[in-house]
Amino acid sequence: MNLTHIEHIGIAVKSIDEARKYYEDVLGLKCYSVEEVADQKVKTAFFKIGQTKIELLESTDPEGPIGKFIEKKGEGMHHIAFAVNGIENALKSLDANGIRLIDQTPRKGAEGLDIAFLHPKSTFGVLTELCEDKNK
Ligand code: ZN
Numbered sequence: 581m582n583l584t585h586i587e588h589i590g591i592a593v594k595s596i597d598e599a600r601k602y603y604e605d606v607l608g609l610k611c612y613s614v615e616e617v618a619d620q621k622v623k624t625a626f627f628k629i630g631q632t633k634i635e636l637l638e639s640t641d642p643e644g645p646i647g648k649f650i651e652k653k654g655e656g657m658h659h660i661a662f663a664v665n666g667i668e669n670a671l672k673s674l675d676a677n678g679i680r681l682i683d684q685t686p687r688k689g690a691e692g693l694d695i696a697f698l699h700p701k702s703t704f705g706v707l708t709e710l711c712e713d714k715n716k
Contacts, residue, residue, distance in 0.1 A: 581670045587663040587693075587711045588626070588633035592646050593655050596625045596638045603627050603634065615690050622646050624690045635661075635690070659697070661709035667694050670710055674698060686712070 593599040596614065603609045609627040616623045621644025625636040637658060639647035649658060664670045667686050675681055680699035689695035692715055698708040 581673050582665040583662045583670075584665060585663050586632045587661040587709075588635045589657065590635045590637055590659040590661065590707075590709070591656065592637050592639075592649050592653075592658040594638065594650060596623060596636050599636050599638075600625055603636070609634070613691070616640065617690050620645065620689075626691070659707035659709050661695075661711050664710045664712055667696060667710050667712040671696055679703065686710075 591599075600611050604611060604627075609629060611625050611627055613626045614623065615626075618640075621639060621641040623638045623640055625638075627634040627636075637646045639645075639650065641647055642651070646658070671681060671684070671686070675684075680702040681696065682699050683696035686694035686696045689709075689711065691713075693711040693713050695709055695711045698710070700707045
């Protein structure tokens with residue numbers, strides 16, 4: 581498998597408007613994109629730090645995955661995302677290694693990336709996302 585870097589870290593927040601004050605005014609990062617991903621029932625805000633991004637996730641529906649996450653665990657780290665070359669092959673290899681896949685095949689995520697999630701039960705408790713930017 582060809583993982584290249586940590587693409588982003590996903591953080592669940594109740595309100596992007598509230599949380600971005602901390603990231604922008606206190607940490608001095610710049611929000612360069614706010615985007616709604618309708619099929620995930622989330623609004624996302626992206627900050628860049630080196631080649632890694634922070635992805636803030638705000639639920640647009642209490643029944644969506646982020647809404648349920650916050651209900652259960654509160655705000656905080658939600659997932660880690662690795663950039664990968666060849667996401668389809670990576671998923672095959674993970675599957676062959678007995679890793680539980682949430683997405684059997686890649687789907688479109690924020691920023692037009694191809695993404696797929698791995699189940700935290702087989703990744704030592706960390707919800708893990710693979711992403712590949714096929715537009716570059
Ligand atoms: Zn993500």
